[in-house]
Structures are given as structure tokens and as C-alpha cells.
Amino acid sequence: MHPTPHLPPDQYTVGWICTHPLALHAARALLTTTHTKLTHQPKNDKNTYTLGRISPHHNVVITCISQSGTVPVAVAATSMQSTFKWLRFGLLVGIGGGIPSVKNDIRLGDVVVSRPTGQGAGVVQYDSGKSCVGGFERIGTLDKPPLLLRSAMTSLMATRGVGREILELVEEALGDEGGDESSENGWIRPSSVPGDVVLTTGAGLKDVLFKADAEHLGSNLTCGECEERDPQSVISRKPRKTPHPRVFYGNIGSGNSVMKNAVQRDALAKRDDILCFETAAAGLMDVFPCLVIQGVCGYADSHQNKDWQSYSAAVASGYAKRLLAEISSEEVESLETIKKKNESYWVVPRVVNPDNTGMRTILETLRQKLYLGTLQERARFRYSLITKIEKGIFWIDAQDEDSIRKSIVEAAKTASEEEKEVDYKSARRWFENQNKSWLLILDNAENTNLNYLEFFPSGDSGCVIITTRGSEYQQYNTASQQDAEFEKLGVEDLVELLLESAQAS
Ligand SMILES: [Zn+2]
Numbered sequence: 001m002h003p004t005p006h007l008p009p010d011q012y013t014v015g016w017i018c019t020h021p022l023a024l025h026a027a028r029a030l031l032t033t034t035h036t037k038l039t040h041q042p043k044n045d046k047n048t049y050t051l052g053r054i055s056p057h058h059n060v061v062i063t064c065i066s067q068s069g070t071v072p073v074a075v076a077a078t079s080m081q082s083t084f085k086w087l088r089f090g091l092l093v094g095i096g097g098g099i100p101s102v103k104n105d106i107r108l109g110d111v112v113v114s115r116p117t118g119q120g121a122g123v124v125q126y127d128s129g130k131s132c133v134g135g136f137e138r139i140g141t142l143d144k145p146p147l148l149l150r151s152a153m154t155s156l157m158a159t160r161g162v163g164r165e166i167l168e169l170v171e172e173a174l175g176d177e178g179g180d181e182s183s184e185n186g187w188i189r190p191s192s193v194p195g196d197v198v199l200t201t202g203a204g205l206k207d208v209l210f211k212a213d214a215e216h217l218g219s220n221l222t223c224g225e226c227e228e229r230d231p232q233s234v235i236s237r238k239p240r241k242t243p244h245p246r247v248f249y250g251n252i253g254s255g256n257s258v259m260k261n262a263v264q265r266d267a268l269a270k271r272d273d274i275l276c277f278e279t280a281a282a283g284l285m286d287v288f289p290c291l292v293i294q295g296v297c298g299y300a301d302s303h304q305n306k307d308w309q310s311y312s313a314a315v316a317s318g319y320a321k322r323l324l325a326e327i328s329s330e331e332v333e334s335l336e337t338i339k340k341k342n343e344s345y346w347v348v349p350r351v352v353n354p355d356n357t358g359m360r361t362i363l364e365t366l367r368q369k370l371y372l373g374t375l376q377e378r379a380r381f382r383y384s385l386i387t388k389i390e391k392g393i394f395w396i397d398a399q400d401e402d403s404i405r406k407s408i409v410e411a412a413k414t415a416s417e418e419e420k421e422v423d424y425k426s427a428r429r430w431f432e433n434q435n436k437s438w439l440l441i442l443d444n445a446e447n448t449n450l451n452y453l454e455f456f457p458s459g460d461s462g463c464v465i466i467t468t469r470g471s472e473y474q475q476y477n478t479a480s481q482q483d484a485e486f487e488k489l490g491v492e493d494l495v496e497l498l499l500e501s502a503q504a505s
Contacts, residue, residue, distance in 0.1 A: 006035040006051050007059060013332045014054075014324065015080050015087040015288070016062040017073065019094030019280045022313035023295075024064035027093065029173040030054065030321045031062075038083070045079040055325040058332065061087065069256055070125075070283030077288040081339050088335040089146045090290030091320050095312045096252070096278035097259055097300025099269045100209055104248055106296055107240070108207040108308045111166070111247045111319045112276035113153060114292035116144050120251035123292055124272045125282035127255040146289045148335060152326040153249065153291065163244030166318035174314055207308075209235045209299055212262035216302035223303045245295075245315045250275040252292050254282035262301035276300075289338060293320050392438055396455075398445040398466070404455050411440075431457035438462040446470060 018024040028034070031052035038049065050062040061084050065072045073092070081087060098106040106112070114122035121144045144150070156162050208223060214233030217226045227234055240246075253274035259265055268274065277300045281292045295312025298304055394411035397403040405424045412427035422430075431438060438461065445452055445468040456464050 003034040003036045003052075006038055009038070009084050010086040012051065012059045012061045012084050013086060013088045013329070014058050014060040015077070015084065015090040015290075015338075016060050016320065017076060017080070017090060017092050017284070017288075017290075018062065018064040018317075019068060019073065019092065019278065020309070020313055021064055022310050023093045023095065023317055024050070024062065025310075026170070026174065026314040026317035027062050027320070028052075030169065030317055031060070035059075042083055045083045047076055047079050047083075049080075049083075055321055057329040058324050058327075059329075060324075065280065068258075068279045070254065070280060072283075073280040074283035074287055077284050081288070085337060085339050087338050088332050089149060089338065090284070090288045091323075092281055092284055092290050092292045093313075093316050093320050094278060094280065094294055095297040095309055095316065096276045096294040097265070097298045098248075098276050098294075098296035099265055099274065099300060101266075101269065104250075104275055105237070106248055106275065107237075107246070108296055108298070109311050109315060110245050110296045111312075111316050112252060112294045112296060113247060113249050113319065114145060114252045114281070115150070115153060115249035117250045118273045120273055121285070122251060123254050123281045123285050124251045124274055125255065126253040126268050126272050126274070127257075128282070145291045146335070148327060148331060149291045149323075152323055155326050156247070156323060157249060162319075162322060163242070163246055165322055166247075166315055167244050169321055170314045170318040173318075208303075209237065210262070210301060210303055211235055212266050212301070214262075216304070223305055226303060245319075247319060248275050252281060252294060253277045254292075255279060259300040260302050260304065262299070265300045291323070293317075293323075394438065394440050396440050396442050398442040398447070398452065400447055401450060404442070404450075408440075408455065428455075428457050431462060432459045434459075434461050436461065440464045442466045444468070448472065 016027055018027055028050050031050075031054050033053040035051035035053070037051070041049070047063040052060060052062070054060050061080060063076055063080060065076050077090065080090075096112070098108070098110060098112060100106045116122045145153075206224075208227055210223075210226065210233050214226075214230065216223065217229060251272065251274045253259075253268060253272055253276065255277070256279060258279055259268075259277040265277070276294050276296065278292070278294055284290055293316045295314070295316030297306075297308040297312040392415055394407075394415070396407040396411065398407075408431075409422050409424055409427040412430040413422045416422075416430055431440075440457075440462065442452060442455070442464060445466045448470065452466065
């Protein structure tokens with residue numbers, strides 16, 4: 001297939017990150033059209049891209065991380081977003097260790113897709129947290145996959161025969177390589193039912209599940225020998241009636257190292273309600289809204305072999321292609337770009353008093369108010385302030401109704417990068433519709449004729465701070481918050497202010 005010239009970067013809307021070279025190989029093969037490489041890639045972007053079009057009209061940017069781990073994938077995603085600023089969401093496609101259980105009869109060659117389940121947001125960072133009395137406390141939660149992807153996923157869950165469709169897509173794209181043992185990337189289609197598989201080439205590709213306490217017998221032994229020497233250690237399962245991959249939806253456990261311990265695997269699966277392990281996704285979920293798709297190539301135990309890698313990478317990629325067919329390119333284009341979603345704003349339009357002095361007492365009171373407690377508590381406060389306010393801090397001139405309306409319009413307009421005129425109502429609605437938190441500072445609220453409450457955007461994603469000299473404004477306090485009271489300027493501050501105003505200092 002000869003590549004066609006690449007499109008302008010703003011035409012690419014889907015970012016596809018592979019966590020294994022075999023997944024990259026499959027993704028490339030699944031493209032309906034391949035585009036040429038970008039003519040000018042920014043120097044600081046070290047990713048290697050494959051550009052192209054996939055079912056039906058999505059222009060995708062594909063890259064593969066060269067090293068596993070949550071950090072390399074975060075770096076790759078950040079670079080991708082800086083070069084392709086118009087991406088709307090991502091797909092993270094790779095291979096991982098499935099967790100078979102009575103409830104989920106996961107087999108090698110199946111597909112696991114991240115879907116928020118129970119307490120988990122689709123991806124659970126199982127190694128981030130601390131053990132404490134009464135269990136384990138996880139630090140932070142990861143972002144859920146974007147709604148459009150979740151809806152497409154729900155639609156596929158209700159569709160019969162998705163497994164067969166995936167296999168057809170993969171067969172069409174990679175079928176020529178079937179059975180080509182000399183090709184390192186060649187994908188191998190099991191010709192029989194998983195669980196009892198014979199390769200088209202005649203070589204064996206077996207799916208054997210060992211009991212959790214049956215460890216691999218030695219580094220110089222194959223798993224065939226594990227089975228031969230201790231047949232009792234194998235869990236017997238009924239072969240499936242069809243050879244198609246099954247798709248499982250639920251939480252995926254993400255950590256920095258490969259899980260190779262079946263006892264630990266089962267304990268974590270129970271604790272975190274997860275179906276599969278992988279080693280990159282956790283680095284991505286907060287910076288790159290995406291769905292994680294894993295082909296199951298092992299059982300996250302000490303019996304590791306590479307036989308299933310190419311097949312499971314291919315079916316996971318096939319699922320990604322089938323999922324994209326469920327979404328129209330118009331729907332994708334209507335989404336906010338990832339970059340915009342991640343951006344924060346600090347809108348402080350003007351300095352009210354250029355002689356910015358006399359603030360010492362105020363700052364000290366604020367500091368005490370905000371930084372009360374031990375060093376640790378202060379650190380925690382600062383951390384929570386930074387992480388809590390994701391969308392931005394907006395300064396609102398609260399002198400009168402007109403100035404408030406104008407400032408709110410200005411803030412929403414700046415933050416949404418809207419070029420058209422925005423009216424007050426839609427500006428307010430913009431704040432109310434944000435799913436990321438914001439902080440409005442209503443400065444100089446001294447107008448007793450105004451009910452300031454009327455100007456607070458509703459919803460629970462934001463915070464409002466009122467600065468005022470009037471104690472009657474305490475009525476706006478949220479029950480759990482205390483108001484901070486400031487003394488009048490001290491003599492020292494007054495002298496400084498006088499000198500500053502006279503431009504003498
Ligand atoms: Zn073994």
C-alpha cells in the first residue's frame with residue numbers, strides 16, 4: 001500500500017498509542033489508508049508516528065512506546081498532544097496478563113477493555129497507595145474514559161458477534177502473514193478453539209492455566225515441561241465452542257512492573273475488582289483521556305511465554321478498529337481537544353491598585369488561615385489546592401452588577417478561547433458545565449444592594465472566594481468554611497503605602 005500525502009495536523013483526531021511493537025505492527029496493518037510522515041516534526045517530540053485513516057473516516061496518529069512503564073507512556077502522550085493539538089481522545093492498545101476466575105472465564109487471546117466498574121474508573125493503579133490498619137488506601141483516582149468512548153463501548157457490548165468481526169478484520173489485515181513462522185511479527189491464528197489450539201502451521205499454541213500456587217518449575221524449563229512433570233497443577237477447563245476472542249469489560253490493573261505472581265494476582269483482583277494487568281495505562285489516564293484495550297497473552301503468573309503475543313496484540317488492535325467504526329468522525333470532531341481539556345487558566349485582568357503594598361498583614365493572616373498546622377498539613381494543603389483547581393482561577397470585579405457580569409463573560413471567553421461574543425448567561429453556563437474545578441474570586445464585594453448569590457454559577461465543580469470589608473457578607477459562607485478576618489493596615493504598612501504612593505520608595 002503506497003502512502004498518500006499526510007493531512008494538515010488539525011485533521012488528526014484520534015491518538016493511538018501501542019505499548020508493544022506487535023500492537024504497532026497490527027495497528028499499521030489495520031489502517032485503510034496510510035499517510036506519509038509529517039514533513040516537520042518538532043525537535044522535542046521524540047515519538048515515531050504512523051499516520052493514516054481507519055474505519056470509517058477517522059484520521060489517526062499511531063505511535064509505540066519504546067520502553068514499558070507509566071512514565072514513558074505519559075511522555076509519549078504529552079509529545080503527541082503537543083505535535084497534534086487537535087486530538088480528541090486516545091486509545092492505548094497492548095498486551096497484558098488476564099485474570100481468570102469463576103466469574104470471568106478469561107482465556108488467552110481474549111480482549112479486555114477498560115470500563116469503570118465499582119470503585120474503579122476503568123484503570124486502577126494498584127501499586128499506588130499505602131497499607132493502613134483495616135486495609136489499603138489508594139492515593140488519587142484516575143480519570144474515567146471519555147463519554148463518547150464509553151457509549152461506543154456500551155453499544156458494542158450489546159452487539160452480538162463482535163468477536164467474530166474482530167477476527168475477520170484481523171484476518172483481512174494480517175491474514176497473509178498467517179503461519180509465517182519466519183516473520184517475527186507474523187500473527188498466528190489459532191485454527192481451533194482456544195483452550196485446545198492447533199496452529200494453522202501445525203505447531204502447537206496451547207492455552208494452559210496453572211493453579212495459582214503452582215509456580216513455574218525452572219528458568220531452563222518450558223511450560224510444556226511444567227505441565228508434563230505436574231499434570232495436577234493444571235486447571236481443567238472446557239474448550240470453547242468458537243475460536244473467536246471474547247471481550248471482557250471492567251477495570252484494568254496498571255502498575256510499573258509486570259505481574260508474575262498468581263497468588264498476588266488473585267488477591268489484587270479481589271481487592272481492586274480487576275480483570276487484567278498491564279504496565280503503562282496509569283501514566284496516561286490523567287493527561288490523555290483514553291480507553292485501554294488489552295489482548296490477553298498470559299495469566300500474570302510465573303509461567304511466562306511469548307507464544308500468544310502476536311495473536312493477542314492483533315485481536316486487541318482489531319477491537320480498537322471495530323470500536324472506532326461505532327463512532328462517526330463528526331461525533332469525534334464535536335469533542336473538545338485533549339489539549340484544551342487539560343489547559344488551566346488564570347485570569348486576573350487588571351491590577352486594581354498598582355501600589356501593591358500594605359499587604360503584609362493580610363498576607364500573613366491568609367497564610368496563617370490557609371497554612372495552619374504542621375508542616376505536613378501545610379504541604380498537604382498546597383497539594384490539595386493545586387490538584388483541586390484544575391480549570392483555573394478567575395478574578396471577578398464585584399463592585400457592581402455590570403462589572404460582575406462583564407468579568408464573568410471575560411473569564412469564560414478567555415478560558416474557552418471563544419472568538420465570538422458571549423452573553424452573560426452562556427458565560428455562566430460555561431462555568432456550570434465544567435467538569436473540572438475552577439475558582440472565582442469576587443473581589444471588592446461592597447455593594448449591599450446586591451445579592452451576590454445570584455452570580456454564583458451553580459453546580460459543584462467550583463469555589464467562590466469573596467473579598468470584602470463588610471461583615472454582613474458572612475451570610476454567603478458555606479457552613480464548613482470559616483471566614484478570614486483581616487485587621488486594618490498597621491502603621492508600618494501605612495507608611496510604606498504612603499511612600500509607595502508618593503513614589504518615594
Ligand atoms: Zn511454566
